[in-house]
Amino acid sequence: MTENTTAAPRSVLVTGGNRGIGLAIAEAFLAEGDRVAVTSRSGGAPEGALDLVCDVTDPDAVERAFAEIEAAHGPVEVLVANAGITRDTLVLRMSEDDWSSVVETNLTGSFRLAKRAAKGMLRLRRGRIIFISSVVGLLGSAGQVNYAASKAGLVGMARSLARELGSRSITANVVAPGFVETDMTAVLSDDQKKAIKAQVPLGRYAATSEVASAVTWLASDGAGYVTGAVIPVDGGLGMGH
Numbered sequence: 001m002t003e004n005t006t007a008a009p010r011s012v013l014v015t016g017g018n019r020g021i022g023l024a025i026a027e028a029f030l031a032e033g034d035r036v037a038v039t040s041r042s043g044g045a046p047e048g049a050l051d052l053v054c055d056v057t058d059p060d061a062v063e064r065a066f067a068e069i070e071a072a073h074g075p076v077e078v079l080v081a082n083a084g085i086t087r088d089t090l091v092l093r094m095s096e097d098d099w100s101s102v103v104e105t106n107l108t109g110s111f112r113l114a115k116r117a118a119k120g121m122l123r124l125r126r127g128r129i130i131f132i133s134s135v136v137g138l139l140g141s142a143g144q145v146n147y148a149a150s151k152a153g154l155v156g157m158a159r160s161l162a163r164e165l166g167s168r169s170i171t172a173n174v175v176a177p178g179f180v181e182t183d184m185t186a187v188l189s190d191d192q193k194k195a196i197k198a199q200v201p202l203g204r205y206a207a208t209s210e211v212a213s214a215v216t217w218l219a220s221d222g223a224g225y226v227t228g229a230v231i232p233v234d235g236g237l238g239m240g241h
């Protein structure tokens, strides 16, 4: 893990940090000594983190969460937009609601957070915005038209933010995990899991900590010249994309 060498602990926000990948990311920042706020709809946070209930689809809830974080930890210096959902089904069966709930959470929610975080970062003249996308955003995935579109959208958003905010030393990057052992993938059948592993050069799923270490690196001093990048953590599944 790359150490945070800045003198003061940073104010870090991890959305969807009560379980899975987000929890591992929150724990990794806590281990580096940062002040970490964690949001989710159902609550829960690792020890030492500020635990906030905030549905990213609710603009007022996002505003309230930022106000609480700013009061407790100061302006957000590192945003990790991780909260995400799936509503998988084949395109002809995909309802308007399947589409809009996934896009509203994964893409519009991330826009809402990045916009609000950028406000404080512009004043600070520094900041790190990290979006958790997915290998399927670039590869495509049958049954995930909504999810893959939302995850691909994060790449265009990060690269636009990188251009818009770069002159103020704010970076915007994407981490694109492959398959990771979490609640989200627990719903897959054993046959599906076997088929996925057969396509991954490393032949296994990622541990949540392996995604977290890419995120803490992007937030570290050592990654200060990295912006608009898509960092795969996918065991080689998406090579070439």
Ligand code: NDP
Pocket (backbone or CB within 6 Å): 015, 016, 017, 018, 019, 020, 021, 022, 039, 040, 041, 042, 043, 054, 055, 056, 057, 082, 083, 084, 085, 105, 132, 133, 134, 135, 176, 177, 178, 179, 180, 181, 182, 183, 184, 185
């Ligand atoms: P989980 O389903 O385990 O966790 C999802 C997290 O997002 C939970 O903390 C959940 O908390 C939160 N969340 C969901 N909807 C909302 C919402 N509307 N507002 C606030 N929080 C919300 O997923 P993972 O840990 O597996 O996934 C985390 C991210 O990584 C997602 O963006 C996912 O798309 C991405 N990803 C996952 C992969 C995998 O294989 N697992 C692969 C590639 C990318 P609560 O339910 O309490 O709101």
